[in-house]
Amino acid sequence: MTDAIHNPADELPIKVAARDVTVSYSGKQALHNVSIDIPDRSVTAFIGPSGCGKSTFLRCLNRMNDTIEGAKVGGSLTIDGQEINDKSIDPVVLRASVGMVFQKPNPFPKSIYDNVAYGPRIHGLALSRPELDEIVENALHKAGLWAEVSDRLAHPGTSLSGGQQQRLVIARAIAVNPEVILMDEPCSALDPIATARIEELIDELRENYCIIIVTHSMQQAARVSQQTAFFHMGNLVEYGPTEDIFTNPRDTRTQDYITGRFG
Amino acid sequence: MALSRTAHIVTAYGEELDQLADDLARMGGLVETQLEKAIAAVVRRDASVKPDIKAREAQVNALQVDVEKRVLRLFALRQPLATDLRMTISALKIATDLERVGDLAKNIAYRAGDLAGYAPVSLTQQVERLGAIVIKQLREVLDALSSADVEPAVRVWHSDDEVDERYNTLVREMLLSMTEDSGLVGPGVHILFVAKNLERIGDHATNIAEAVHFMVTASPLVEDGKS
Numbered sequence: 245m246t247d248a249i250h251n252p253a254d255e256l257p258i259k260v261a262a263r264d265v266t267v268s269y270s271g272k273q274a275l276h277n278v279s280i281d282i283p284d285r286s287v288t289a290f291i292g293p294s295g296c297g298k299s300t301f302l303r304c305l306n307r308m309n310d311t312i313e314g315a316k317v318g319g320s321l322t323i324d325g326q327e328i329n330d331k332s333i334d335p336v337v338l339r340a341s342v343g344m345v346f347q348k349p350n351p352f353p354k355s356i357y358d359n360v361a362y363g364p365r366i367h368g369l370a371l372s373r374p375e376l377d378e379i380v381e382n383a384l385h386k387a388g389l390w391a392e393v394s395d396r397l398a399h400p401g402t403s404l405s406g407g408q409q410q411r412l413v414i415a416r417a418i419a420v421n422p423e424v425i426l427m428d429e430p431c432s433a434l435d436p437i438a439t440a441r442i443e444e445l446i447d448e449l450r451e452n453y454c455i456i457i458v459t460h461s462m463q464q465a466a467r468v469s470q471q472t473a474f475f476h477m478g479n480l481v482e483y484g485p486t487e488d489i490f491t492n493p494r495d496t497r498t499q500d501y502i503t504g505r506f507g
Numbered sequence: 508m509a510l511s512r513t514a515h516i517v518t519a520y521g522e523e524l525d526q527l528a529d530d531l532a533r534m535g536g537l538v539e540t541q542l543e544k545a546i547a548a549v550v551r552r553d554a555s556v557k558p559d560i561k562a563r564e565a566q567v568n569a570l571q572v573d574v575e576k577r578v579l580r581l582f583a584l585r586q587p588l589a590t591d592l593r594m595t596i597s598a599l600k601i602a603t604d605l606e607r608v609g610d611l612a613k614n615i616a617y618r619a620g621d622l623a624g625y626a627p628v629s630l631t632q633q634v635e636r637l638g639a640i641v642i643k644q645l646r647e648v649l650d651a652l653s654s655a656d657v658e659p660a661v662r663v664w665h666s667d668d669e670v671d672e673r674y675n676t677l678v679r680e681m682l683l684s685m686t687e688d689s690g691l692v693g694p695g696v697h698i699l700f701v702a703k704n705l706e707r708i709g710d711h712a713t714n715i716a717e718a719v720h721f722m723v724t725a726s727p728l729v730e731d732g733k734s
């Protein structure tokens with residue numbers, strides 16, 4: 245397991261570095277000494293059986309575990325070398341630079357415009373209405389949604405289709421200039437076409453962001469990610485270039501999981 | 508990482524992979540027999556094997572079509588990964604090579620009929636020896652395949668040089684014999700074709716060795732026999 249932390253994309257700088265990250269919920273350990281280097285400007289997929297700790301680890305990256313009662317986080321986690329568990333870090337500010345997209349699209353019960361404008365407003369990113377308009381339009385463009393919603397920005401976000409809602413949520417995350425985007429099974433509620441749109445979007449976004457995606461679909465991990473990390477029972481078992489993980493995994497547990505064998 | 512022997516959770520998927528392996532094993536068995544009979548026929552100058560060889564070739568061809576169908580189905584419906592992926596892709600390559608070996612064995616058997624028209628010549632001993640080496644290669648590589656064992660595959664891969672050497676020597680000696688005795692040109696030409704076909708079969712055995720190596724180790728077989 246010594247190579248588990250190594251950044252598989254040598255040419256890309258490390259964005260997120262975890263060292264011996266442990267998490268327990270009410271004394272029950274859910275994550276065991278996870279150490280990993282995640283490169284910037286690429287997509288890293290987290291795979292593994294349900295309950296292996298993928299979401300738990302994602303929540304460490306934007307300190308969402310802080311909000312869970314009984315959750316205890318240990319170890320070191322840095323983004324651009326800055327320790328995010330440091331007292332000086334404001335979790336609200338952190339969550340702007342580490343955006344999160346969940347399995348079920350969760351637009352606010354507001355207009356499409358206000359969904360995207362919400363973050364920039366509370367973080368004071370726009371000084372005027374035209375400036376805010378520009379941020380909203382930009383974010384919707386980047387999320388590949390502008391053409392579909394530009395004529396109905398005042399409509400409720402919930403009036404959109406599932407796939408559009410998910411892209412709206414991504415636009416909302418993008419609007420506050422994140423550095424890292426976390427996606428926890430973002431396509432599991434979507435049909436294949438909407439899924440393909442999100443995957444295409446992820447591929448475009450990776451030019452500018454560090455993206456980490458949890459997925460239960462091997463094919464999705466294979467399609468969208470450059471690195472894949474396999475988690476098993478709270479341990480990071482194997483981490484490497486996606487191509488290697490899916491053609492020649494080193495660990496029997498990885499092999500059994502991705503080929504659908506009894507582990 | 509070697510091939511996994513653990514059962515698939517989806518039983519039908521595991522069975523489909525097993526059937527693919529079975530098809531290959533059957534193809535291998537047929538082709539091996541085909542080659543043995545063809546060489547024996549050449550040595551005996553026996554034209555009578557033709558129908559048998561023909562029937563067997565049809566079986567080999569049918570199996571190759573079957574393998575292609577199974578591979579297509581596995582990709583479309585199961586999206587095999589890791590060892591399963593390597594096994595599926597290797598099966599496709601190996602089936603192609605085996606079909607070619609069957610074809611070449613058939614050509615050899617047909618030459619036996621041509622040789623029947625001539626008096627026995629000592630030159631057949633040469634192809635008999637070359638044939639024995641090639642049969643051994645084929646047998647070993649098929650064992651490597653069925654046991655997913657790289658060691659015999661690497662051995663076969665290295666022994667191809669020996670086949671090439673022996674083939675070149677044989678050609679030289681035959682040219683000499685035919686120059687000295689023009690009466691040998693008739694049967695000699697047929698024997699040269701047999702030798703050429705055997706040398707080609709050796710190449711296919713080498714290809715299969717490479718496919719087995721990749722299937723088991725995920726790395727190509729290169730000069731030092733290691734990855």
Ligand SMILES: Nc1ncnc2c1ncn2[C@@H]1O[C@H](COP(=O)(O)OP(=O)(O)O)[C@@H](O)[C@H]1O
Pocket residue numbers: 269274292293294295296297298299300301312
């Ligand atoms: N809020 C929570 N409270 C208590 N236990 C939790 C909580 N969230 C997750 N767990 C436990 O932590 C382990 C890892 O869960 P999780 O990170 O959700 O796994 P995954 O996302 O890989 O399915 C599981 O045993 C789960 O029951």
Ligand SMILES: [Mg+2]
Pocket residue numbers: 298299300428458
């Ligand atoms: Mg989860």
